[in-house]
Amino acid sequence: MVLAFTLFFGDWTFGSYYYKKYVMLLNHIMSTYKHPSVFISNGILMGAGAGFFMNGRFRIVTENTVFAMPETQIGLFPDAGASYFLSRLPGFYAEYIGLTGTRLDGIEMAACGLATHFVSSKNLRKLEESLNKIDTDDPSIIDMVINQHAENPSLREGCSLLKSDTIDRCFSEGSVEEIITSLEQEVAVDQKDWISAAIKTMKQASPTNLKIFLRSIRQGRNQTYKECIQREYIMFSHAMRRTITGDVFESVAAKLIDKTGSPKWDPPTLAQVTDEMLDKCFKPIKDESWLHLNLPSEKNIISEALISARL
Template structure:
C-alpha cells in the first residue's frame, strides 16, 4: 500500500498471492499517490489507474495480476518451494527466472464483484477531464442503474480531500506522457509543496482524522487554486 507499493512495484517480477492487497489510499489522507504512482497507474488498462488513484480502492492478488500490477500469481503455500527453486538458479537471465516462477504460478479466479469487471463504466467516467466531471458522470450512471459499486465509488470520491483528488488526477494524466524518472522527480517536488502546508492543511488534517484521533471525519480546507496552478506550471514539465 502507498509507499510500500511504490518501493516494490517498479521491479521486473512482482509476485502476488491470495493474501496480497494493493491500494494507493493517499487521497483519504489529504495526499496524492506518489513514489512513481503516476507512472505505473497511468499504464494500467484504460482509466483503471485513475480509478484506483482517486478512490483508494483495494485490489486482491488476482486483480493485481489481471490489471498488470503483478507479473505472477503464486499460491502462498507454494512460496517456500518457489524460493528454494530460485535459490538454485545459477543465472540472472530474466527469461530463466520468469520460467522458474511460471512453474509455481497459476491463473487465479477474479471475483464476480471485482471492479475490474466494471472497466467499461470506469473508462466512460474516469476519462473525464476534471474531478467534478468524473463525479457527475458516475451520478448519471447511478440514476439509470441501482448499483452498490457506483454508490460506494461516489462516496469514496466525496469523502476524499478535494485538493488531493485534483492533484492526483492531474499527476496521473501527466504520468502518461513521462518516463518513470520524470514522474519520480515531479512527484517529489509536488510532495514538498504539499507538505509545506501552503497549498492546504489537508495532509495534517488527514493524519489527525485517520491515523491519530481516528474519528474518520476530516475537515478539508478550501482549495488554494492560484498556488496549485503555480505549482503545476513551475514543476510538472521538468
C-alpha cells in the same frame, strides 16, 4: 515517518529531505538496477511499499495480497512513482484506483499488470527454494522457474476489472467534478453498489488532493519514470510546506490526535480548488533551504545506494 519528521522538527524541509533520500532516491536506484529482481508480496501493498514493489522485474502476489493507493482519504495523493505505474494500466483504471482508493486482490493485480505472476501462498517456500538453486540473471530462466509455481486463477464475480466500460466512460472525464457527475448519472440509471461506493469515497476525500492526483496521473502518461518521481517530489514538498493546503496534517490530527475521524478539508469543496492553486504544486519551490531531487546517473547508482544505506 515523513510526517513525523516534519511535525517533530517543525520544519517542512525535514520531511521533504527524508522523502527525497529514502523514498524517491531508493525508487530510482531500484528502477535502474541492471540485474533482474524478484519481489514477492504476501500481504498489504500501500503507499511507498507499493511504489517499491512496482520496481521489481518480477512481481509476485498471492491470495493474501491487498493493493491500494488510498492517499486522497488521508489528505495526500498517490505518489512513490504512482503517476507512472498506475498510468500504464489499461484505459482509465488508474483514475478509478487513485481517486477512490479501491482495494485490489492479488488476482486483480496479476490481471491488470501490476503483478507479473500469481503464486499460491502455500507454494511460496517451494518457489524460493527453486529460485535459490539457479545461478543466473537471465530473465527468461527466472521467468521459467517462477512459472513452474505460478497459477492463473479466474477473476472473482464483481471484480472492478469486469466493469471497465463504465470505468472508462466515467473516469475519462476532464475534471473530478465531471467524473463525479458522470458516476451520479450512471447510478441514477443502474443502482450499482460499487458506483455508489466510489461516489461516497470521493466526496469524503480531500478535494485538493483529488485534483492534484488527476492532474498528476494525466501528466504521468506522457512522462518517463524519472520525470514522474521528480515531479512527485516537488508535489510532496509542497504538501509538507502547506503551499495551498495542510490537509495531510489535518487528517493526522483528526484521526490520531483529536480522534474525531472527520478531517476538515481546506478548501472544503472541489469548486474552491482552482487551477491557479494547482499550478503552484507542480512548480519547483523557490526557497534556499529546499533541495532539488538530483538523481544519480547509472554509473553512480551503486555508490549512491551505499551512501544512502549508511545514513
